Amino acid sequence: MRFDGRCAIFAGMQDLLDRMTRRVLRHIDGATPGTPLPHVGFGMTHRPGTAMSTLYEPMVCIVLQGAKEVLIGDRVLRYDAATFFVASVELPATGRVIEASAARPYVAAGLTIDRDALAALMAERPAAVPETTVGFGTAPITRELLEAWDHLVALLDAPDDIPFLAAAREREVLYRVLQSGHGAMLRQIGRQDSRLSRVRRAIDWIRRHYDQTLRIEALAEIAGMSVPSFHRHFKTATAMSPLQYQKVLRLQAARRLMATNAEAARTAYAVGYESASQFSREYARLFGAPPSRDAERLRAKDGTPSTPL
Numbered sequence: 001m002r003f004d005g006r007c008a009i010f011a012g013m014q015d016l017l018d019r020m021t022r023r024v025l026r027h028i029d030g031a032t033p034g035t036p037l038p039h040v041g042f043g044m045t046h047r048p049g050t051a052m053s054t055l056y057e058p059m060v061c062i063v064l065q066g067a068k069e070v071l072i073g074d075r076v077l078r079y080d081a082a083t084f085f086v087a088s089v090e091l092p093a094t095g096r097v098i099e100a101s102a103a104r105p106y107v108a109a110g111l112t113i114d115r116d117a118l119a120a121l122m123a124e125r126p127a128a129v130p131e132t133t134v135g136f137g138t139a140p141i142t143r144e145l146l147e148a149w150d151h152l153v154a155l156l157d158a159p160d161d162i163p164f165l166a167a168a169r170e171r172e173v174l175y176r177v178l179q180s181g182h183g184a185m186l187r188q189i190g191r192q193d194s195r196l197s198r199v200r201r202a203i204d205w206i207r208r209h210y211d212q213t214l215r216i217e218a219l220a221e222i223a224g225m226s227v228p229s230f231h232r233h234f235k236t237a238t239a240m241s242p243l244q245y246q247k248v249l250r251l252q253a254a255r256r257l258m259a260t261n262a263e264a265a266r267t268a269y270a271v272g273y274e275s276a277s278q279f280s281r282e283y284a285r286l287f288g289a290p291p292s293r294d295a296e297r298l299r300a301k302d303g304t305p306s307t308p309l
Contacts, residue, residue, distance in 0.1 A: 058087055
């Protein structure tokens with residue numbers, strides 16, 4: 001997507017996006033490049049791709065060029081240079097770049113949220129906001145947020161300044177998100193007693209024990225909630241039930257194993273399935289092909305089941 005004079009709200013933003021894109025492309029190579037910025041990652045690809053699985057950490061993402069479609073639970077989000085994406089909980093997702101070309105590659109940036117830095121910022125800028133357990137979403141990007149990102153990305157051209165300035169510029173990005181429509185969501189991460197933080201404790205347990213049988217009562221206890229309340233807030237945060245969340249984690253882990261020439265039945269049992277046939281059905285439903293065929297496709301792509309931000 002390119003902005004033009006017909007969109008007054010985006011007047012002047014396209015030049016800023018183009019400058020940031022050129023800067024990022026000078027410094028990155030490939031879909032999952034390293035970066036000298038401590039909490040920042042970049043994604044780049046020259047062509048639209050097949051759906052690939054990923055796990056979002058709590059983060060803020062922007063697209064500088066191109067567009068992407070993401071499936072999280074039962075929700076499909078499309079985001080591009082006109083929007084930004086926030087995840088306030090860990091989210092297994094399936095993403096697909098839908099706009100990219102050799103002339104105009106897809107380019108994105110993501111800032112992993114430092115909870116301590118966010119809490120310190122909130123302490124300096126307290127605000128009475130309604131509590132929410134919504135865990136992710138997109139919103140129209142503002143010039144102020146884009147300029148904050150520009151200040152952060154500019155450090156790629158000044159690596160000696162990174163140890164001294166990166167934290168302050170990350171803080172500027174977080175401040176602008178706090179001022180946005182997703183500010184209430186972001187504030188829940190910095191509050192240890194928020195419902196969203198309590199849901200995250202249960203999510204952490206599921207991530208560490210995804211191959212084990214879930215007991216919803218035990219998860220509700222970890223979150224300090226009744227079972228009905230836990231179910232409701234978990235679904236609001238992730239667009240999935242706890243069992244659906246676990247299933248996606250299992251299938252993502254299985255996909256990584258299958259990409260290394262693992263055998264399907266062994267993989268099924270390794271990630272916690274008791275039935276290889278059920279595993280194959282659910283795998284094909286999520287990834288569009290049975291395990292063995294999908295593994296061949298992944299190995300043809302150098303065995304890397306990853307995706308740009």
